[in-house]
Amino acid sequence: MALLTGYHLLGVGVAGFLFVPSARVWGKRHLYLLGTVVIIISSIWGGASGLNYASLVWARVFQGVGLAPFEALVNASVGDLYFVHERGKRMALSNLCLFGGAFFTPVIVGKMTSTLGWPWTFYFIAIFAGAMLPLVIFFVPETTYRRDEHYNTDTAMTKDSEYRSSGHELSGKVNAMVPEPHIVAHGLSSSLEKPPAASSVRRLQSVDESPQPTKISFKKSLLPFNGRKTDESFFTLLLRPFPLFFHPGILWACLVQGTLIGWTVLIGIVLAAIMLGPPLFFDEVQTGYMYTGAFIGALLGFALAGLLSDSTARWMTKRNNGVFEPEFRLVLVIPQLIFGCAGLYGFGVVSANTYRYGWFWPDFFFALEVMGMVLGAVASALYIVDAHRDIAVEAFTCLLVFKNIFSFGLAFSGLDWLIHGGIRGTFVAIASVQVAVCCLTIPMYIFGKRNRSFFARHDILRILRLK
Numbered sequence: 148m149a150l151l152t153g154y155h156l157l158g159v160g161v162a163g164f165l166f167v168p169s170a171r172v173w174g175k176r177h178l179y180l181l182g183t184v185v186i187i188i189s190s191i192w193g194g195a196s197g198l199n200y201a202s203l204v205w206a207r208v209f210q211g212v213g214l215a216p217f218e219a220l221v222n223a224s225v226g227d228l229y230f231v232h233e234r235g236k237r238m239a240l241s242n243l244c245l246f247g248g249a250f251f252t253p254v255i256v257g258k259m260t261s262t263l264g265w266p267w268t269f270y271f272i273a274i275f276a277g278a279m280l281p282l283v284i285f286f287v288p289e290t291t292y293r294r295d296e297h298y299n300t301d302t303a304m305t306k307d308s309e310y311r312s313s314g315h316e317l318s319g320k321v322n323a324m325v326p327e328p329h330i331v332a333h334g335l336s337s338s339l340e341k342p343p344a345a346s347s348v349r350r351l352q353s354v355d356e357s358p359q360p361t362k363i364s365f366k367k368s369l370l371p372f373n374g375r376k377t378d379e380s381f382f383t384l385l386l387r388p389f390p391l392f393f394h395p396g397i398l399w400a401c402l403v404q405g406t407l408i409g410w411t412v413l414i415g416i417v418l419a420a421i422m423l424g425p426p427l428f429f430d431e432v433q434t435g436y437m438y439t440g441a442f443i444g445a446l447l448g449f450a451l452a453g454l455l456s457d458s459t460a461r462w463m464t465k466r467n468n469g470v471f472e473p474e475f476r477l478v479l480v481i482p483q484l485i486f487g488c489a490g491l492y493g494f495g496v497v498s499a500n501t502y503r504y505g506w507f508w509p510d511f512f513f514a515l516e517v518m519g520m521v522l523g524a525v526a527s528a529l530y531i532v533d534a535h536r537d538i539a540v541e542a543f544t545c546l547l548v549f550k551n552i553f554s555f556g557l558a559f560s561g562l563d564w565l566i567h568g569g570i571r572g573t574f575v576a577i578a579s580v581q582v583a584v585c586c587l588t589i590p591m592y593i594f595g596k597r598n599r600s601f602f603a604r605h606d607i608l609r610i611l612r613l614k
Contacts, residue, residue: 149416151207153558156412158211160551163219167544168384170220174291177371178216183283185213186276194269206269211551218245219547223540226532227290231471234532235456235525242524243449250441250517257435288368291376379614387613388544394607395598396534397542399591400527402584403480405550407487407520410577411441412554413561414494414513417570420562421509426502437510444514448486448521455479456525473534474595477588479526484585487519488578495574523585534599538608 166178193206225237256268363373377384391397418437422429429437456479463475493512497504531542564573591598608614 148419149558149562151204152412152415153555154204155207155211155214156551156558157555158208159215159218160211160548160555162212162215163544163547163551164385164388166216167219167388167540168381170216170223170291171377171379171384171540172375172381173372174289174376175216175220175224176287176289178220179283179287180280180371182213182216183276183280185209187213187273187280189213190269190273190276194266194273197266210272215547218551219543220540221245222528222532223543224290226536226539231533232457232461234529235460236453238528238532239449239452239456239521239525242452242521242528243445246517246521246524247442247445247449250438250445253435253438254442255435257432260435261430261432284369289373293376383613384541387538387608388541388548390607390611390613391538391541391545392549394542394602396591396595396602397531397545399587400531400542401546401549402587403483404524404527404546405553406581406584407483407516407523408550409553409557410491410581411517411520413557413577414516416558416561417498417565418509418513420565421498421501421570422506427506429506437506437513440510440514441517444490444517445521447514448518448525451482451518452479452522452525455482456529472596473530473599474592476526476529476533477592477595479522479529480585480588483519483522483526484582485519486515487523488582488585490514490516490519491574491578491581495571495578498574499569499571534595 166182170178189206189209189212193203193210196202196206221241222238225234225241229237259268259271367373392401419434421427422434422437423431456476459478460471460475463478464471490512494509494516497508497512501509527546528543531546532539535542568576606614
């Protein structure tokens with residue numbers, strides 16, 4: 148049964164590689180529509196699979212395929228729609244919808260399985276996705292569009308030679324006011340206080356004088372496609388995420404977000420084994436209720452991320468003479484370390500001795516772990532959007548593939564780990580690994596700016612002729 152989750156996550160990871168280049172070429176709208184339709188069909192298929200395990204596995208795989216556009220592209224859509232200082236709360240909300248929904252449904256599904264039978268857990272997904280389809284058709288327009296590079300100030304590259312802080316001397320092309328003595332790139336700095344350079348003003352004036360694109364009609368906006376968004380080849384874009392795994396910033400984001408999500412999947416597997424067996428002997432309804440703690444943890448993580456993400460960035464920007472750095476988003480990893488790792492250590496200790504601790508403390512530490520997971524997901528997503536928005540879609544593909552393939556591996560082998568290493572030993576080990584992963588944020592915070600400067604001058608995609 149654990150593998151039904153594993154193969155579902157495998158479907159998400161594999162489909163992400165195909166959908167993301169399609170989003171680059173033709174936009175995101177058609178993939179949201181396709182994903183919704185695939186979820187409806189695969190959910191009906193899963194409910195009708197009966198006792199055919201192979202059929203149920205493939206239904207779960209295709210459910211993952213339908214989910215892939217929403218996991219891969221929603222955070223990138225937030226980057227399309229909102230300014231830097233507006234993204235924090237929206238990104239926290241999108242992650243709450245993803246993870247909160249994942250932890251709220253088991254609370255209902257346990258009771259639903261007991262009263263209606265497990266096929267209805269699939270049928271209700273199909274019903275709700277069917278109700279969502281017209282909302283996607285009429286209220287989810289295309290957010291990807293072509294625009295002049297002059298407007299992409301958060302993906303611009305600036306050289307120190309183009310700006311002199313003393314006297315505001317002007318030379319060359321200036322996209323942002325940055326006093327540091329090396330190249331700044333990919334959303335590295337955004338000045339909130341210093342005036343724009345004359346060359347920037349002249350450029351904006353010339354852009355304003357250019358003809359404005361004609362606004363498309365509402366009827367045309369309902370079409371799945373409304374033209375290409377890039378001239379790059381689909382197959383070139385298909386290969387672009389692979390080398391980005393060697394980009395330190397993106398690899399850091401994969402580890403910070405993906406590992407804790409993987410441990411959450413492992414807890415979900417362990418929770419059923421612990422609660423259904425001795426000494427608690429929970430039934431499926433009571434086991435489903437155990438996810439209440441995880442859902443509360445997701446809500447608390449959302450609240451804390453929404454409270455801290457933009458406010459800390461604004462405060463640190465003021466302290467930095469009005470210059471915003473994407474590394475300010477990494478502060479959210481501190482509460483992730485505190486809550487997430489405390490949850491993992493605590494869950495391992497109390498779950499190994501439910502005779503003594505009962506059901507409450509495993510649920511409590513599960514809530515802390517999920518709270519840390521949401522904070523890490525928000526921190527990594529915000530950093531990707533702010534620091535690397537020009538490759539955000541490919542970067543989110545890397546995150547999607549890593550976390551889902553990693554979670555598939557845990558679903559495939561996690562029970563064997565627990566049998567051989569015991570619950571306490573296994574979770575103490577993975578909690579220690581998570582502490583090490585979170586500590587990678589320290590060098591990322593210190594050297595993140597140099598890292599972005601280096602990869603702006605040595606573009607790995609351009610070197611491999613993928614750009």
